[in-house]
Structures are given as structure tokens and as C-alpha cells.
Amino acid sequence: MPRLKKNGRGLAVGVVGASGMVGRELLSVLEKSRFPVGELKVFSSGRGAKSVLFRSRRLPLSAPSLAALRGCRLAFFVSSDAVSRRWAPALAASGVWVIDDSSAFRLDANVPLVIPEINASVLRRDRRLVAGPNCTMSGLGLAAAALDRAAGLKDVRAASYQAVSGAGLSALREFLLQARTVTGRLRAERADLFAPALRSLRPAVLPRAIAFNAVPQVGDFAADGYSREEIKVAAELRKVLRSPRLPVSVTAVRVPTLRGHALAAWLRLKRPLSLARARAVLKKAAGVVMMAAPDYPTPAGCAGRTEAFVGRLRRGASPNEIALWVVSDNLLKGAASNSLQIAQELLRRGWL
Ligand SMILES: NC(=O)c1ccc[n+]([C@@H]2O[C@H](COP(=O)([O-])OP(=O)(O)OC[C@H]3O[C@@H](n4cnc5c(N)ncnc54)[C@H](OP(=O)(O)O)[C@@H]3O)[C@@H](O)[C@H]2O)c1
Incomplete structure (x- = not known):
């Protein structure tokens, strides 16, 4: 041994x-x-x-x-x-x-x-x-776990804004090459050149050109229309929270950022929780940095950090629903x- x-x-x-x-x-x-x-x-x-x-x-x-x-x-x-x-x-x-x-x-x-x-x-x-x-789940998981402990999670909805480094070195190389190719040909005053310049890009690693774009596909699609990434985030969140039946719906989107996955998330709770209390819960949660409004985290601002950063805390549209924005470095906490x-x-x- x-x-x-x-x-x-x-x-x-x-x-x-x-x-x-x-x-x-x-x-x-x-x-x-x-x-x-x-x-x-x-x-x-x-x-x-x-x-x-x-x-x-x-x-x-x-x-x-x-x-x-x-x-x-x-x-x-x-x-x-x-x-x-x-x-x-x-x-x-x-x-x-x-x-x-x-x-x-x-x-x-x-x-x-x-x-x-x-x-x-x-x-x-x-x-x-x-x-x-999964690197998209980890930041959301830290925030969701804290709110789950405080007031019980009823369901989770989220849309991700995922950095290109999440798809590995070859995807990042492809992104940087596309960005260099396009920036050399563009001028702000010539919006008529944007579409032909972007259409000329030929992606090989990611499903669509990622430079100056947003791609709502991370991994292959399953028969129900969800991507592999969306399915992973939902299933892994249920596993770490030990809530096998927790309803979770995610739209995973690749965006042209370098490192740091962001999510806009809406968490419905079983019990009432004031915004002030939710903020206090997140502030105390291990591994979470709760940012004070009007400040908020961005992928660039969180690059190189090991915590999950939460901001934009507010009420959602449904009763007992909290809306938030969470960012964590996919290469580190992810x-x-x-x-x-x-x-x-x-x-x-x-x-x-
Ligand atoms: N990127 C993220 O944000 C992230 C976050 C969480 C989890 N992950 C997971 O972490 C893993 C690595 O992701 P990555 O983004 O770092 O990928 P990556 O940049 O593509 O790196 C892949 C690594 O695997 C090596 N490799 C390829 N084939 C191999 C083989 N047959 N035997 C041994 N090593 C081999 C590569 O070596 P060469 O240099 O020789 O090709 C390279 O070192 C993946 O499983 C990914 O799902 C990634």
C-alpha cells in the first residue's frame, strides 16, 4: 500500500x-x-x-x-x-x-x-x-445551502454567465484567437461591419463563436431540452443539499469572460425570511462574501479569489422568493x- x-x-x-x-x-x-x-x-x-x-x-x-x-x-x-x-x-x-x-x-x-x-x-x-x-454549481451551492439552513429551500431557478476557461485551455485559446481576429477589423462607428466580422468566425471547440457573443449551450442537449451542464448543476445541487426532490431549473450560458462564473438566481423558501435576515445569513455563511449594496461582484473582480461573492439581493416575484447574483472563480472554488x-x-x- x-x-x-x-x-x-x-x-x-x-x-x-x-x-x-x-x-x-x-x-x-x-x-x-x-x-x-x-x-x-x-x-x-x-x-x-x-x-x-x-x-x-x-x-x-x-x-x-x-x-x-x-x-x-x-x-x-x-x-x-x-x-x-x-x-x-x-x-x-x-x-x-x-x-x-x-x-x-x-x-x-x-x-x-x-x-x-x-x-x-x-x-x-x-x-x-x-x-x-461542477464549477457552476459551487458558488450557487454555497449561497443556496446557507438560505436552505435558514428557511428551507422550496425551489431554485438560475441563469448562468459562464467564463470560457470553464471549457478548458483549448476553448480559451479559441476565444482569444477569435477576439484578436475580430477586434482588428472593427470600429465603433461601423456597426454595419459587426455582423459580417462575427459571422466569419469558425468555432472548432465551442458550439458557436464565443467572441462578442452569448451561447446558451454548455454541453450536449438531452431529450428534454436541457443541456448537460444544466442537468449537472441541478443534480449536484440536490446531492450536496441532500434534497433529492428539490425542483431546480437552470439555463446555462457561455459568455466571453475569461474566468469566474456568474449566476442570476431566484430561490423560493419554505418559510418567510426578511431580506435583512437573508443578508445576515449570507454574511455569516462560510465561504461566502456578501457584498453591501449598491456594490456587487463581477467575474473580473472575483478572479483569483476562493470565495463565492453574492450581491444584488432583493425580493423575487413570488412569496418567500429571494433574487440574487452570485459569482465565483470557476478555476478555484469551482x-x-x-x-x-x-x-x-x-x-x-x-x-x-
Ligand atoms: N475548467 C474549469 O473551470 C473546471 C472546473 C471544474 C471542473 N473541471 C474539470 O476539471 C477537468 C480539467 O478541466 P480543464 O478545464 O483544466 O481542462 P483542460 O484545460 O483541457 O486540461 C486537460 C488536462 O488533461 C490532460 N489530459 C488530456 N488527456 C489526457 C490523458 N489521456 N491522460 C492524462 N491527462 C490527459 C491534458 O494534458 P495535455 O496538456 O497533454 O493535453 C491537460 O493537462 C475536467 O474534468 C473538467 O470537467 C474544470
Whole structure:
């Protein structure tokens, strides 16, 4: 069984997908934290970048192998559903703690889906495969959990404004290329040129051109018309809130922001809750920053932060309904920093 590396300096940690959007953030948060990384093993497809920097050292990337991963005490999977499915269960069964940011196991009844501020209590010593949440759900989840504890959630409606980095490095490269292509051809006074310039873009990674656009499709559509992202947000919210029948309806939209997912959300509550009380509840909630009106959060303003920021709190149209705007950094609270928090919790419990 893999155990603490005998170098006395810390744990052997693996990162599968270290060259990706989330992987690079994970290396950065690990480096800035006091998490006791002894040896760091970094893995990628073996096709893209050849190395990554960690603590000023250049580490060579290689394709994963079970032998190399088994030498780790903890492995972060920040790659893809397929890669996680291939390696994570076998690795966890062999005794390695696995924190998986893909969506492969989030809804598996035997896999804890963890946002530590909400449900660290679902972690179990004998369940070594732990899932992190969908990056669109995490910010909404923190706000919803606080209001649920205060007055019971009856239902949730939300529309998202999701950054391009949520779709990975290749989508972000496509966006930046499109933006450069178009900006060179546009002038504010020539609105007649906008449509031909935008129509000339040929998307390859995202379903439509994303530069100067808003695309109401994140993932494939199911037969009922909901996208895969919308279905994930709803199902994962129900799981972390332990409300399997909670009605949730989401419209997920990709917008041309770089990092930070925003949502406009309407939460109907079972019991009355004044706006002042809702504000106080959100202000006290762990992991939430409640902004004082007339200030409000934006994706650019929240980039690089690990909390969920809430603003625009007001009454909704229905009785006991609260409308709000929530923003969190998809690469951090939606992935890397949430995963680090899970690892820190395992360490705190003496399980690592
Ligand atoms: N982006 C977000 O905001 C976000 C938030 C929450 C969760 N997630 C999840 O986190 C994971 C990573 O997302 P991302 O946005 O970072 O994607 P990304 O930028 O496309 O990075 C993917 C990473 O996986 C590696 N990879 C590809 N094929 C592999 C293989 N066969 N074996 C090992 N590694 C392989 C890539 O290596 P190469 O460099 O060699 O291609 C790269 O390091 C996904 O499961 C995603 O759903 C993402």
C-alpha cells in the first residue's frame, strides 16, 4: 500500500492533468498553501506541454501509469471524465486518496461530492474516491445551502454567465484567437461591419463563436431540452443539499469572460425570511462574501479569489422568493481550491 514518502518532507502527491486550466491553478494553490507536498508527480496526455513549474522547479510531464500513481498518497484528477474513469476507481481501491474534479463520479451514490463549507461531514475514511463539484454549481451551492439552513429551500431557478476557461485551455485559446481576429477589423462607428466580422468566425471547440457573443449551450442537449451542464448543476445541487426532490431549473450560458462564473438566481423558501435576515445569513455563511449594496461582484473582480461573492439581493416575484447574483472563480472554488480544501480536511482528520 502506498504510504507517506520516507523522505520526511511530506506526502507524495500526484496531479493528473497538471498542464490544463485547472491543473495549473492547482499547482499554484498547492504551492501557496502549507499543504505538505513532498514529492509531486505530474501527468498529462503526453502530447501537449512537456513540463510544468512547481516551487521554481521544472517538472517533466508524462502520461499516467498505475505504477507511478500508486506511489502517491493522494492524487488529484483534473483531466477529463474518461481519464478519471480509467484510473481513479482502481487507484482509490488500492488505497490512494483520489480527489476528482471531473463529473465522472459526482452522482455516484458511493462517492462523496464535497464542498467542504457545506458537507465535509459526508467524507468517510473508507471512501477514498472523493468528487469535487461542477464549477457552476459551487458558488450557487454555497449561497443556496446557507438560505436552505435558514428557511428551507422550496425551489431554485438560475441563469448562468459562464467564463470560457470553464471549457478548458483549448476553448480559451479559441476565444482569444477569435477576439484578436475580430477586434482588428472593427470600429465603433461601423456597426454595419459587426455582423459580417462575427459571422466569419469558425468555432472548432465551442458550439458557436464565443467572441462578442452569448451561447446558451454548455454541453450536449438531452431529450428534454436541457443541456448537460444544466442537468449537472441541478443534480449536484440536490446531492450536496441532500434534497433529492428539490425542483431546480437552470439555463446555462457561455459568455466571453475569461474566468469566474456568474449566476442570476431566484430561490423560493419554505418559510418567510426578511431580506435583512437573508443578508445576515449570507454574511455569516462560510465561504461566502456578501457584498453591501449598491456594490456587487463581477467575474473580473472575483478572479483569483476562493470565495463565492453574492450581491444584488432583493425580493423575487413570488412569496418567500429571494433574487440574487452570485459569482465565483470557476478555476478555484469551482475546482482547484475546493479540491485543496478537501485534501486539507483529510489531513486535519489524520486520514492522509
Ligand atoms: N475548467 C474549469 O473551470 C473546471 C472546473 C471544474 C471542473 N473541471 C474539470 O476539471 C477537468 C480539467 O478541466 P480543464 O478545464 O483544466 O481542462 P483542460 O484545460 O483541457 O486540461 C486537460 C488536462 O488533461 C490532460 N489530459 C488530456 N488527456 C489526457 C490523458 N489521456 N491522460 C492524462 N491527462 C490527459 C491534458 O494534458 P495535455 O496538456 O497533454 O493535453 C491537460 O493537462 C475536467 O474534468 C473538467 O470537467 C474544470
